[in-house]
Amino acid sequence: MTKPYVRSDVAAFLAAGQASGALAINELPVAEARAAIRAMGQxxxxxxEPLAVVRDMACGSIPLRLYDARAARETGPLILFFHGGGFVFGDLDSHDSFCRFVAQRCDLPVLAVDYRLAPEHPFPAFAQDAEEVARWVAAGPDVLGHAPTGIVTCGDSAGGHMAILVAQRLGARPAQRPVLAQWAIYPFLGAGDDWPSFRDFGEGYMLTRAAMDWFDALCGKPEGEARYNLLLGPVPPTPLLIQTAALDPLRDPARHYADMARAAGARVVQIEAEGMIHGYVNMxxxxxxAQQDVESLLAAGMALLAD
Known part of the structure; x- marks a missing residue:
């Protein structure tokens, strides 16, 4: 492989990380790794950003947080957000800043989901929670303060997986309100590691192959399960926005899924952040x-909704 283009701020960040000598997250006990990731994110x-509405609620036992730039809203789409973290890290606070920004910039309510994490809750816990919340939202519960016209599923990394998964599940068995679009940010597809991007960027570019193997082991990595390997799932014609990072090992499976969605008849918008690494929405x-990449993502997502 020829030397890839790396943005100057990304190159400085990677160099500082290598110079720190810190242990990789997969070399730490889960509790310590979670604390390290939390501190790094902060x-x-x-x-x-301040918002008119930031309210905690729940769907059964699943904690949620509603964000809205408006104190009151009649109706319209709702963005259902799933955080990244390899199905092991993350919560309502880890992506709080990002969710606030999305709600403000898109002028749409955002509902963040605190799904169960591995290893305490291995697969299929996250998949069950994602679908349960989506169907609950689609039923228009009074606690939301308005009845959404439909759902935009959104998430980064493992959360991008769930954004696609929910679109697949509700495409196969529709809920009371439709999935209007899926916004998947450098999504994990669960499609194995036999991809050029895994070989090219699996070491030295933030997300490593060793860390992904660790996540898989903690989650359970079920073989041949369509709720884990999304390339095996029923690809719906739901409009799809995929934003990949050029230096991300997860890049190539995401590109392939975009091709599958086009073949299934979906409108697909595919954006690649050149010279960027995995995880940038929290960095x-x-x-x-990275802020410009986020701006581009949201502008493309809103344009896709308007089509």
Whole structure:
């Protein structure tokens, strides 16, 4: 492989990480790894924006958080957000700043989901929680304060997996309101590691192959399960936005899924962040150029909804 293009802020970030000598997350006990990821996220993300509505609620035992730039809303789409973290890390606070920004910039309510995590809750816990919340939202519960016209599924990494998974599940068995679009940010597809991007970027570019193997082991990695390997699932014609990072090992499976969605008749918008690494939506303070990638993502997502 020829030497890839790396943005200057990304190159400086990677060099600082290599110089730190810190243990990789997969070399730590899960509790310590979660604490390290939490501290890193707080240091690298932008401060949260104030919003008219930031309200915690629940779907059964699944914690949720509603964000809205408006104090009251009649109706319209709702963005259902699933956080990344390899199905092992993340919660309502890890992506709080990002969810606030999405709600403000898109002028749509955002409902974040605190799904169960591995290893305490291995597969299929996350898949069950994602579908349960989506169907609950589609039923228009009063606690939301308005009845959504439909759902936009959204998420990064493992959350991008769930954004696609929910579109697949509700495409195969429709809920009371439709999935209007799926916004998948550098999604994990669960499609194995036999891809050029895994070989090219599986070491030295933030997300490593060793970490992904660790996530798989903790989650259970069920073989041949369509709720884990999304390339085996029923690809719906739901409009799809996929944003990949050029230096991400997960890049190539996501590109392939975009091709599958086109073949299934979906309108597909595919954006690639050149010179960027995995995880940038939570690193907008550490990587100044990531903010433009997020802006591009949301502009494309809103255009896809308007089509």
């Amino acid at each position: 240091a690298m993300d932008l401060p949260p 907008r303070a550490a990587l100044s150029s």
